Amino acid sequence: MQFKAPKGTRDFFPDDMVLRRWIMKQWDDVSLRNGFVEYDGPIFEDLDLYRVKSGDEIVDQLFHFTDRGGRGLAIRPEMTPTLARMIAVRANALPKPIKWYSQPRLCRAERPQRGRLREFFQWNVDIIGESSEIADAECIFVLIDFMRKVGLSPEHVEVKLNSRAIVSALLDAAQISIQQQSAVYAALDKRDKLSAEAFEALLAKIDLNTSQKNILAQFADACDADGLDRIAEFLRESSVATEGCDAVRRVLDLLDAFGVGGYCRFDMGVVRGLAYYTGIVFEAFGKGGLKRAVGGGGRYDRLIEDMGGPTIGAVGFATSDVVLADLLNEFDRLPSQECELDFFVIDADPSVFETVLHVTASLRERGMSAVFSYQRQGVGKQFKQAAAKNANRVVIVEADIASTRKISVKDMAHSKQATLELDAFLADPMQQIE
């Protein structure tokens, strides 16, 4: 019986592991240099933790099970409920703003597609306890800081932002009923994937009247500063909308001050799927063939309270290793394999093999990485192995080591070789080879 990895999961062979580690190291580096600290929680949680926010429908999207005590549990499909739970416990004791990040392994029982698997790693960045736009802007900056660090410029990736306040004020102004609003949100979210006709057909299905459709058609594709001004003008009676527009402008100004304004613009088409966002929302998009958001987030000022915590505002985003690897691959920004082996120790003659082991062990004891060939074969063959392993240096244990105490060291990159006293070499293994 042969088994393969379950649907939507991945095996990480060593080469894949190099990539995964590299991506997560970028997440760590960027988070830390932006002043975030890491947290984590359990890989499974109480099933009800996910029901609170999303209702019972969420249950079939989860991998869930019952333990022997009859408790309903679920493998975590997202990190925010865990974060909210943890914040609720200590919110009053933590200095504000709380800047936390995490890189959880998550599972969702979805149909896998490109960029979307059943098991993946996510980078979560959240700022809690700060309601000014500075937090929104810094959050977006962190995402862009990552993009910059991995070599993606505004020609490769862009961040679109909007405010839920603007969207809901526009729907109110169009007198769209509460019952219809969530369908309209979904339609707006899809707007830039659809033709104008297909968008209109979608609106028709929601059963909007002509003037409602006209209002939406007029503003749904606003995607720059002018569009924002037009909306602000149209909604100038609404204080909610005016504040929302001002908030978007302030965030864009702050991002300019951060030096990353070139990545960012307003876009009415970004509303984000679910209901808990309350203010700024944003999504990063690749500008190549990958038609998919590569990261997104927004402000959620009531969620922590809804989940039993204190009344405290928050803003955050998430992105996944799967979609980032696709994006980096598309623009040829994946890292090349680096040399990681310090020494390859070879024998000039099979009779000195035990000295090979001694030298190897001594190098390892000094903190160097060192390996040797399992087969006793010619010097040429052993050199081939050393080259295949990307060894920095090759140590040749000479056949007359017992009497001369001498070894040779070759610097592979510069192709320079010297013969040294074994003890002198071990005293300073990385010494210059002339």
Add this chain to the structure above:
RNA sequence: GUGGCUGUAGCUCAACGGUUAGAGCACCGCGCUGUGAACGCGGGGAUACGGGUUCGAUUCCCGUCGGUCGCCCCA
């Protein structure tokens, strides 16, 4: 979960329904007993799985599984 497309070696691809399913790259061995390349020779390794049609199936049909695209969903 649902519909379309798809599945040949670790990877990229061949093979009219017909001999023992081929090749490149990769891997292993040898040429090669003092230095990484190149080359040459040799080797292992595949029709995803299960049925059906047929004298004969990698090829045609059905189912399962996986991948992928769209829908649902996107936390």
